[in-house]
Amino acid sequence: xxxxxxxxxxxxxxxxxxxxxxxxxxxxxxxxxxxxxxxxxxxxxxxxxxxxxxxxxxxxxxxxxxxxxxxxxxxxxxxxxxxxxxxxxxxxxxxxxxxxxxxxxxxxxxxxxxxxxxxxxxxxxxxxxxxxxxxxxxxxxxxxxxxxxxxxxxxxxxxxxxxxxxxxxxxxxxxxxxxxxxxxxxxxxxxxxxxxxxxxxxxxxxxxxxxxxxxxxxxxxxxxxxxxxxxxxxxxxxxxxxxxxxxxxxxxxxxxxxxxxxxxxxxxxxxxxxxxxxxxxxxxxxxxxxxxxxxxxxxxxxxxxxxxxxxxxxxxxxxxxxxxxxxxxxxxxxxxxxxxxxxxxxxxxxxxxxxxxxxxxxxxxxxxxxxxxxxxxxxxxxxxxxxxxxxxxxxxxxxxxxxxxxxxxxxxxxxxxxxxxxxxxxxxxxxxxxxxxxxxxxxxxxxxxxxxxxxxxxxxxxxxxxxxxxxxxxxxxxxxxxxxxxxxxxxxxxxxxxxxxxxxxxxxxxxxxxxxxxxxxxxxxxxxxxxxxxxxxxxxxxxxxxxxxxxxxxxxxxxxxxxxxxxxx
Amino acid sequence: xxxxxxxxxxxxxxxxxxxxxxxxxxxxxxxxxxxxxxxxxxxxxxxxxxxxxxxxxxxxxxxxxxxxxxxxxxxxxxxxxxxxxxxxxxxxxxxxxxxxxxxxxxxxxxxxxxxxxxxxxxxxxxxxxxxxxxxxxxxxxxxxxxxxxxxxxxxxxxxxxxxxxxxxxxxxxxxxxxxxxxxxxxxxxxxxxxxxxxxxxxxxxxxxxxxxxxxxxxxxxxxxxxxxxxxxxxxxxxxxxxxxxxxxxxxxxxxxxxxxxxxxxxxxxxxxxxxxxxxxxxxxxxxxxxxxxxxxxxxxxxxxxxxxxxxxxxxxxxxxxxxxxxx
Numbered sequence: 001x002x003x004x005x006x007x008x009x010x011x012x013x014x015x016x017x018x019x020x021x022x023x024x025x026x027x028x029x030x031x032x033x034x035x036x037x038x039x040x041x042x043x044x045x046x047x048x049x050x051x052x053x054x055x056x057x058x059x060x061x062x063x064x065x066x067x068x069x070x071x072x073x074x075x076x077x078x079x080x081x082x083x084x085x086x087x088x089x090x091x092x093x094x095x096x097x098x099x100x101x102x103x104x105x106x107x108x109x110x111x112x113x114x115x116x117x118x119x120x121x122x123x124x125x126x127x128x129x130x131x132x133x134x135x136x137x138x139x140x141x142x143x144x145x146x147x148x149x150x151x152x153x154x155x156x157x158x159x160x161x162x163x164x165x166x167x168x169x170x171x172x173x174x175x176x177x178x179x180x181x182x183x184x185x186x187x188x189x190x191x192x193x194x195x196x197x198x199x200x201x202x203x204x205x206x207x208x209x210x211x212x213x214x215x216x217x218x219x220x221x222x223x224x225x226x227x228x229x230x231x232x233x234x235x236x237x238x239x240x241x242x243x244x245x246x247x248x249x250x251x252x253x254x255x256x257x258x259x260x261x262x263x264x265x266x267x268x269x270x271x272x273x274x275x276x277x278x279x280x281x282x283x284x285x286x287x288x289x290x291x292x293x294x295x296x297x298x299x300x301x302x303x304x305x306x307x308x309x310x311x312x313x314x315x316x317x318x319x320x321x322x323x324x325x326x327x328x329x330x331x332x333x334x335x336x337x338x339x340x341x342x343x344x345x346x347x348x349x350x351x352x353x354x355x356x357x358x359x360x361x362x363x364x365x366x367x368x369x370x371x372x373x374x375x376x377x378x379x380x381x382x383x384x385x386x387x388x389x390x391x392x393x394x395x396x397x398x399x400x401x402x403x404x405x406x407x408x409x410x411x412x413x414x415x416x417x418x419x420x421x422x423x424x425x426x427x428x429x430x431x432x433x434x435x436x437x438x439x440x441x442x443x444x445x446x447x448x449x450x451x452x453x454x455x456x457x458x459x460x461x462x463x464x465x466x467x468x469x470x471x472x473x474x475x476x477x478x479x480x481x482x483x484x485x486x487x488x489x490x491x492x493x494x495x496x497x498x499x500x501x502x503x504x505x506x507x508x509x510x511x512x513x514x515x516x517x518x519x520x521x522x523x524x525x526x527x528x529x530x531x532x533x534x535x536x537x538x539x540x541x542x543x544x545x546x547x548x549x550x551x552x553x554x555x556x557x558x559x560x561x562x563x564x565x566x567x568x569x
Numbered sequence: 570x571x572x573x574x575x576x577x578x579x580x581x582x583x584x585x586x587x588x589x590x591x592x593x594x595x596x597x598x599x600x601x602x603x604x605x606x607x608x609x610x611x612x613x614x615x616x617x618x619x620x621x622x623x624x625x626x627x628x629x630x631x632x633x634x635x636x637x638x639x640x641x642x643x644x645x646x647x648x649x650x651x652x653x654x655x656x657x658x659x660x661x662x663x664x665x666x667x668x669x670x671x672x673x674x675x676x677x678x679x680x681x682x683x684x685x686x687x688x689x690x691x692x693x694x695x696x697x698x699x700x701x702x703x704x705x706x707x708x709x710x711x712x713x714x715x716x717x718x719x720x721x722x723x724x725x726x727x728x729x730x731x732x733x734x735x736x737x738x739x740x741x742x743x744x745x746x747x748x749x750x751x752x753x754x755x756x757x758x759x760x761x762x763x764x765x766x767x768x769x770x771x772x773x774x775x776x777x778x779x780x781x782x783x784x785x786x787x788x789x790x791x792x793x794x795x796x797x798x799x800x801x802x803x804x805x806x807x808x809x810x811x812x813x814x815x816x817x818x819x820x821x822x823x824x825x826x827x828x829x830x831x832x833x834x835x836x837x838x839x840x841x842x843x844x845x846x847x848x849x850x851x852x853x854x855x856x857x858x859x860x861x862x863x864x865x866x867x868x869x870x871x872x873x874x875x876x877x878x879x880x881x882x883x884x885x886x887x888x889x890x891x892x893x894x895x896x
Contacts, residue, residue: 054794056790056793056794084793084796084798085796086796087793087794087795087796088794088795088796088797089796092794092795093791093794093795095787095790095791095794096787097787100786100787100788101787101788101791102788102791103788103792103806103809103810104788104810104884104885104886105809105810105883105884105885106805106806106809114797114801114805115795115796115797118795118796118797118798119796150885150886152885152886163791166791166795167794167795169795
């Protein structure tokens with residue numbers, strides 16, 4: 001018997017400019033003990049389905065048509081209060097970001113006990129006991145003690161376990177997990193997915209996992225439903241969908257997932273999506289402004305970046321006495337070189353010190369010890385602002401979050417022109433404007449983008465603006481800090497291809513930071529693996545992937561979700 | 570936490586010294602204290618003698634030290650105008666002002682927070698829209714005008730509330746209270762409400778904005794997804810999370826209620842410190858002005874200290890050392 005069934009679902013978002021249909025004609029079902037994956041890119045309507053099932057559509061969204069059945073019983077037409085009683089009790093929900101899913105002002109115990117008392121007929125003491133048991137079940141060590149703590153005292157992975165415990169409070173029949181592991185590191189992701197699989201089998205619950213990550217789909221789901229622009233394009237057993245998809249969208253989506261097993265020249269694009277916006281005009285770099293002044297006058301031939309015995313410390317406990325202060329070593333004794341024209345990758349989990357290294361090279365942090373040589377000059381010994389500006393111009397950064405890295409009050413023209421003006425690279429206003437328009441055209445946005453504001457662009461387009469801004473100083477070294485981890489697979493492919501093209505055209509040297517191993521394999525020439533602030537292994541990319549030397553590199557590669565290891569049916 | 574409080578106390582001492590310095594400077598730069606004290610026919614020699622007696626010829630730093638030393642013991646000298654110790658005058662007036670401020674702060678919290686929550690939860694209802702529009706009037710009308718309008722309506726037209734003064738007071742030791750007699754209670758309603766109106770609007774709008782922000786967060790969504798009833802979601806989870814900014818603003822506002830009760834006090838002829846201060850200004854009664862300045866600074870410093878301690882109680886995230894809490 002089917003546990004959860006969604007029939008002919010249609011969800012609309014009425015607005016002044018007409019009705020937006022978020023989801024249309026969707027049919028889904030989940031069986032007991034089964035994991036159904038719902039996959040698609042952002043805006044495909046995946047999360048909306050989940051919200052509609054538990055009756056938490058954000059207004060003005062509404063279910064225009066369709067029916068939802070739980071154990072054969074229709075639930076979509078129940079009263080608000082009756083729906084509320086189903087939530088948590090019979091349908092549990094897990095959200096994406098464990099850092100924001102818990103009330104920061106209440107202890108874990110309070111939140112668990114409140115939910116338990118609401119749904120189960122237990123007294124206060126029994127509820128407390130159950131709270132501890134639940135934490136133990138989801139694998140939190142020392143639950144008796146930790147239950148008294150506040151959410152901020154837990155790490156991201158542990159918090160997601162608490163969230164799962166909260167969703168399991170009343171032993172619901174169905175669990176809807178909306179991107180449950182997207183905000184987590186690979187090794188934590190593997191643990192959480194393992195836990196979800198285990199719970200499904202042990203408690204015989206049906207699970208709907210909403211995700212954009214094909215690796216997660218391959219890892220845990222039994223069946224997959226593929227969403228594209230509010231429609232269900234294909235549904236079937238996971239092995240069939242991943243191995244032999246029928247629909248052209250599914251086919252191109254799967255081929256666009258960066259491959260961990262083989263290095264390709266370019267990232268395959270999701271061809272099914274029309275107007276992908278990759279129509280980048282090629283420039284004659286040799287004669288264009290962008291290509292000029294590429295001779296930096298130092299005729300330096302050694303490695304462009306050379307990092308020696310680099311340390312970074314953060315103060316964790318302040319004290320008036322120097323001897324009592326405590327520090328956290330964010331980066332410990334890092335040594336590496338980046339040759340001119342090379343893409344150097346840094347990979348590791350969050351908190352491993354990747355970004356800290358990038359920030360030290362770009363001068364945002366001052367290293368505690370060690371030297372950073374840029375074209376033979378030790379950046380840590382520079383004292384004058386003028387000299388520093390000279391190097392700043394040669395080095396640019398692209399940040400992870402395309403939404404917060406652009407000033408929302410400025411036009412794109414001014415955003416991109418700012419570095420040109422600051423460094424006095426153009427002789428006149430008109431010239432600056434021409435250069436900016438050329439740059440925007442070059443990154444595939446078209447020169448008309450100049451007069452718009454950042455909010456008028458999507459995430460991928462904004463990342464293009466960031467790239468244009470970084471190129472505006474005619475740098476020779478580019479630092480990309482997780483440039484595509486906030487983007488969909490199809491957009492990621494476009495952005496990474498653009499970066500590759502620009503790198504080849506302009507002979508850029510790049511430091512590329514990512515936690516995504518397949519992306520690293522496709523992008524980088526050399527890779528450094530980091531953990532707890534230490535650079536464990538530096539090797540040529542192919543060598544690292546084929547024959548990792550350090551234990552931790554092997555471990556990381558093993559955990560990498562692969563499309564090939566589809567869950568055995 | 571203790572080290573934090575100690576640090577805060579040290580900072581407070583610095584603030585108080587700075588304010589004391591400004592207050593002290595009043596004596597030296599706003600007119601000549603001697604000519605304020607003596608008549609026109611005093612001879613130059615007598616003036617010089619008085620100057621010597623009062624220690625006004627001592628080096629600046631010695632005089633300042635003496636001022637601070639006395640101020641710490643509550644001695645601000647004699648009022649030029651009343652010919653009484655300033656500390657007595659203030660002690661006599663302080664209960665009136667503190668009672669007024671306390672009642673009006675209470676009013677603004679008791680009305681502002683529920684109204685803020687209501688308007689946030691029922692954003693589109695007609696009542697919230699009326700409240701929001703009404704609150705605009707609250708912010709935009711000046712205090713004295715509201716006071717005068719209220720006197721006109723309740724005191725003159727309907728004759729239900731007294732228009733000035735504190736009514737009958739009861740003396741409990743050195744503290745005089747109007748809260749124990751009927752006429753005292755009646756008298757405090759209008760001035761307290763007048764003073765509270767602006768703060769109430771501010772708190773209401775703040776609570777509303779914060780609530781709207783919090784209601785959009787994931788943990789509220791997750792609380793709903795767990796089936797928690799509305800009451801628990803809205804009050805236990807959402808409202809508590811709006812409190813930190815509300816505490817900050819309320820703390821600052823209570824300070825300014827005390828400091829700027831002046832206008833309300835003059836409209837209602839409330840016998841508080843504000844009225845004393847206004848009179849002191851017109852009489853160039855510098856000792857009172859200096860003492861008032863130091864007093865108000867002390868109130869601000871103490872209230873801010875309390876606010877900082879409240880943060881710790883409300884938000885567990887602040888209890889860890891701030892440096893290490895950065896994820």
